[in-house]
Amino acid sequence: MELTYIRAVNAALGWALRELPDTVVLGEDVAIPGGPFGATKGLRDEFGARVFDTPISESAMVGTALGMALDGMRPVVEVMYGDFLLVAMDQIVNQVANTHYVSNGQLRAPLVIRTQHGSTPGSCAQHSQSLEALFAHVPGLRVGLPATPDDAYQMLRAALVSDDPVLIMESRRLYPLKGEVDVDADVQAVGAARVVRPGRDVTIVTWGTLVAPCLEAAGVLAGDGIETEVVDLRWAAPIDAVTVAASASRTGRLVVVHEANRTGGLGAEVVAEAAERVGTRLRTIRRVATRDVRMPASPALSRAVLPSTETVVDAVREALTPTSASSS
Amino acid sequence: MGDPQDQNWYAAMYRIRRVEETLLDLVRQREIAGSVHLCIGQEAIPVGACAAIGPDDPVIATYRGHGWALARGVPLVELLAETLGRSSTLNGGRGGSAYLSGPQYGFFGENSIVGAGVPMAVGLALSASFQGVDRVPVVSIGDGALNQGVVHESLNMAAVLNAGLLVLVENNGYAEMTPSDALTAVPAAARAPAYGIEPVEVDGNDPAAMARCVSSARAAARSDRRPILIEAHTRRLGGHYSGDVQHYRPAGELDEWRVGDPLTRAAQSIGPGDLAGIRNQVDREIETALGQARERSLPDPSTATDHVYTTG
Numbered sequence: 001m002e003l004t005y006i007r008a009v010n011a012a013l014g015w016a017l018r019e020l021p022d023t024v025v026l027g028e029d030v031a032i033p034g035g036p037f038g039a040t041k042g043l044r045d046e047f048g049a050r051v052f053d054t055p056i057s058e059s060a061m062v063g064t065a066l067g068m069a070l071d072g073m074r075p076v077v078e079v080m081y082g083d084f085l086l087v088a089m090d091q092i093v094n095q096v097a098n099t100h101y102v103s104n105g106q107l108r109a110p111l112v113i114r115t116q117h118g119s120t121p122g123s124c125a126q127h128s129q130s131l132e133a134l135f136a137h138v139p140g141l142r143v144g145l146p147a148t149p150d151d152a153y154q155m156l157r158a159a160l161v162s163d164d165p166v167l168i169m170e171s172r173r174l175y176p177l178k179g180e181v182d183v184d185a186d187v188q189a190v191g192a193a194r195v196v197r198p199g200r201d202v203t204i205v206t207w208g209t210l211v212a213p214c215l216e217a218a219g220v221l222a223g224d225g226i227e228t229e230v231v232d233l234r235w236a237a238p239i240d241a242v243t244v245a246a247s248a249s250r251t252g253r254l255v256v257v258h259e260a261n262r263t264g265g266l267g268a269e270v271v272a273e274a275a276e277r278v279g280t281r282l283r284t285i286r287r288v289a290t291r292d293v294r295m296p297a298s299p300a301l302s303r304a305v306l307p308s309t310e311t312v313v314d315a316v317r318e319a320l321t322p323t324s325a326s327s328s
Numbered sequence: 329m330g331d332p333q334d335q336n337w338y339a340a341m342y343r344i345r346r347v348e349e350t351l352l353d354l355v356r357q358r359e360i361a362g363s364v365h366l367c368i369g370q371e372a373i374p375v376g377a378c379a380a381i382g383p384d385d386p387v388i389a390t391y392r393g394h395g396w397a398l399a400r401g402v403p404l405v406e407l408l409a410e411t412l413g414r415s416s417t418l419n420g421g422r423g424g425s426a427y428l429s430g431p432q433y434g435f436f437g438e439n440s441i442v443g444a445g446v447p448m449a450v451g452l453a454l455s456a457s458f459q460g461v462d463r464v465p466v467v468s469i470g471d472g473a474l475n476q477g478v479v480h481e482s483l484n485m486a487a488v489l490n491a492g493l494l495v496l497v498e499n500n501g502y503a504e505m506t507p508s509d510a511l512t513a514v515p516a517a518a519r520a521p522a523y524g525i526e527p528v529e530v531d532g533n534d535p536a537a538m539a540r541c542v543s544s545a546r547a548a549a550r551s552d553r554r555p556i557l558i559e560a561h562t563r564r565l566g567g568h569y570s571g572d573v574q575h576y577r578p579a580g581e582l583d584e585w586r587v588g589d590p591l592t593r594a595a596q597s598i599g600p601g602d603l604a605g606i607r608n609q610v611d612r613e614i615e616t617a618l619g620q621a622r623e624r625s626l627p628d629p630s631t632a633t634d635h636v637y638t639t640g
Contacts, residue, residue: 024458050458055488060447060481064489067451067465070436071386073458075451090441090478095448102427103437104420105635139636163638 001183006175008149009039009114011183012156013076017047020074020160025051027061027078027114036080037116037175058087062113066096069111074160082117082169083126085135096165097140112159116170118209118259119290119306121299123172128295128302130208130260135167136236136269142166142190143236147211149179151234158188166190169236171209193240195247199227202316203247205270206257207233210307214257217312228316236266244270245277253284253319257312262289284319288312331597337535338594339606341371344395345591346614347404348566351394351411351425355570360411364425367395369533369565372590373498374399374468376538381466381546386436386452388445388467391426392498393438396468400435402428404613408621421627422635443469443476446495450482450555453491457553464546465493472503474516483523486555494545495525495557498532500564501585505576517559525557532560533590563588 003011016023025031025040031053034041044051054061058079065075079085085092092113099109119128135143142164146152152170159166196211197218206214211232218228229247233239248254254274256267267287275282291305348366355364367374370392378387378399389396397407402418409416411425418430429437436452439445449467456463473479474497486493497516501508508515520527526548530541538560545556563585567574574582586592595603 052489055481055485057481057485059478060450060485063444063447063478063482064451064454064485067448067453068455068458069451070431070448071452071455071459073455090444091447094441095439095444098427100638101635102419102422103429103431103635104418104422105638106419106431107429107436108638142637 001181002178003149003181004175005149005152005170005177005179006038008153008181009156009170010041010043011181012153012160013040013043014046015157016074016076016160017043017050022073023050023076023160024068024073025076025078026054026065028054028056028080030078035078037172039078039114058084059091062088062091063095065111066091066099066109069109070099070107074110076112076114076160079113079115081127082115082131083129085113085115085131092135092141093138097138100164101140108163109165110163111165113165113167114156114170115167116172116175118171118173119295119302120173121302122297123295124297125295130258130290132169132236133260133264133266133269136239136266140165141237144168144190144234145208145236146170147174147208147232147234149177150181153181153183154185154188155234158190161187162190164190169208173209191235191238191240193231193233193235193243195229195243196232197228197230199229199251201227201251202253202255202319203229203231203251204255204257204312204316205231205233205244207236209259210257213307213309214312216309217316220309220313221316226316226320233270239269239273241273241277245274248274248282249278252281254282255286255288255312255315255319257288257307259290259307261292262287263292265289286315286319288315333536334594334597335602335606337375338591338598338603339610340375340399341535341591341594342607343610343613344371344375344398346610347398347407348394350614350618352570354412360425361413362424363569363571364411365391365569366566367392369585369589370498370500370562371395372535372538373496373532373560373562376535377466377496377542379535380539380542382462382464384434384461384463386434386449386463386465388436388449388465389438390442390445390469390473391438391440392470393468394425397428397430397435401433402430402435405617405620406430408617409624412621413626414621414624415627416624442473443479445469446479446482447485449493449495450486450489450491453486453493454489457490457492462550464549466496467493468496468498470503471497471499471508471512471516474512474519483525483555483557487524490553491555492549492553493555494542494549495555497557497559498562499559500562502564502568504568505572515559516557520557525555528556528558530558530560532562533588533593535590535594565589
């Protein structure tokens with residue numbers, strides 16, 4: 001069935017509320033208003049008090065969800081912007097991520113934190129960041145970044161049935177995007193990257209919002225006879241290093257593309273995993289990322305710091321230049 | 329002389345006191361790595377509260393939570409083994425003194441982030457409502473935790489979402505190493521009405537008063553599905569943590585506070601023979617448990633990365 005990305009999220013939440021009786025949905029404006037972006041539209045009418053509004057209290061929202069999860073429920077908490085996860089950082093990192101390990105497996109925290117992130121024109125400094133690396137760094141959490149309507153549905157369902165805490169970071173820019181969604185597919189497990197375009201000359205690893213621009217870049221490069229393989233990483237934790245390394249080993253050239261800032265971004269981790277596994281067959285490494293800057297408000301400025309199809313094309317061409325030195 | 333219940337209160341409090349003193353010795357002998365946070369002087373609160381709550385009521389505490397764990401029925405030998413970093417049926421050496429939990433005993437664990445347990449208790453209360461079960465969570469925090477933002481968020485959230493729980497503030501006179509009143513503009517009981525929450529104040533050094541207070545608060549929280557804040561007045565008769573030399577204490581303060589020591593008060597209604605008998609029995613129990621805990625194996629290093637996730 002053809003759905004927009006945001007309707008696919010809605011469909012996955014509806015599926016969980018129907019199929020998993022312990023599921024509840026909470027967050028700011030999720031019940032009566034149907035969600036600031038419409039992710040929970042209609043769910044309050046169908047499922048009543050299992051979909052409920054909370055105050056603007058991100059720490060208490062996540063902590064409350066954790067408390068319900070400790071008791072065997074499966075709460076889904078919506079945090080309106082990825083930037084607002086920072087308000088709940090103690091609950092996410094010190095509490096949620098610790099629960100299972102520190103209790104020696106006696107307690108479980110099967111909650112899902114849904115948020116959306118990334119830059120759109122004018123979205124400014126506190127509504128634009130891509131912070132997946134912060135959370136992928138924390139053992140105990142799973143982190144997913146769906147890039148298509150189908151993955152918005154399948155990855156969220158994987159999170160909803162997981163017994164581990166999962167953070168799903170959706171892309172606001174992709175919410176209106178339409179695509180085919182297999183609503184009757186088997187529920188997937190968490191994890192696994194996907195080769196979304198095969199190619200033998202160079203590997204691009206990307207995720208979330210930038211998968212589509214990278215595919216566009218691959219199309220442009222194909223006009224020059226350059227065959228680009230594009231890997232959608234899909235999950236920042238666990239990283240599917242096997243798929244990444246297999247592709248990088250075939251092409252010998254790896255370009256990692258993400259919207260998060262460059263320094264300390266997940267791209268560095270992807271590159272390190274690939275380098276350790278592939279060794280000297282990996283001849284060239286490039287990173288394409290948002291420059292190390294806070295996000296400016298004016299689109300004229302934000303465009304200058306964000307990756308684009310053009311910057312990806314340029315990076316791939318540079319990676320293929322014979323004189324190009326490996327970033328060793 | 330006295331009520332037989334007085335002997336039970338005394339025995340339960342003396343047991344916690346002696347365990348805490350034993351842990352302090354073990355830290356000083358370096359048999360326990362790191363530090364411990366002791367509840368010496370505050371024993372009447374968990375003892376009285378746990379006597380009044382339901383068998384399935386979840387309890388959440390802070391790092392000053394050994395008394396809560398013991399009062400909730402966590403076996404002494406397991407608590408000692410866990411704090412010694414040895415194999416235990418609690419957390420297998422992953423929790424230690426500050427994060428031990430035993431959900432099978434209704435003890436959902438300690439926390440070093442002093443206010444962090446409050447929203448979890450709100451969630452446990454909502455979960456009880458959704459499941460239609462007779463459970464009222466109890467979360468213990470100190471007066472210092474009142475000034476963490478998450479407590480403010482959670483009190484409001486509990487009130488608007490009709491969460492039936494008890495937020496039990498142990499006002500022990502100190503927020504870590506600074507007197508509470510120097511850092512807290514308005515104390516707990518006075519804050520509660522601003523959230524639409526009923527406050528109750530109680531003598532936290534009297535286990536019988538604690539039990540009566542918690543019993544009636546629990547009934548109201550359960551029937552009306554609303555949070556109740558209990559401010560229990562007590563005194564911390566030791567340092568913030570095991571290595572705290574308490575240089576900040578005014579001269580004579582501890583002597584003055586010891587007059588109200590809950591053990592001293594409870595002992596007044598017990599005859600000397602009975603008192604000696606209780607102490608002897610508890611001392612032997614702790615000695616035996618410590619011996620057993622010391623014989624526990626160290627956790628297997630090859631399992632150190634187990635349980636990060638539920639699978640794989």
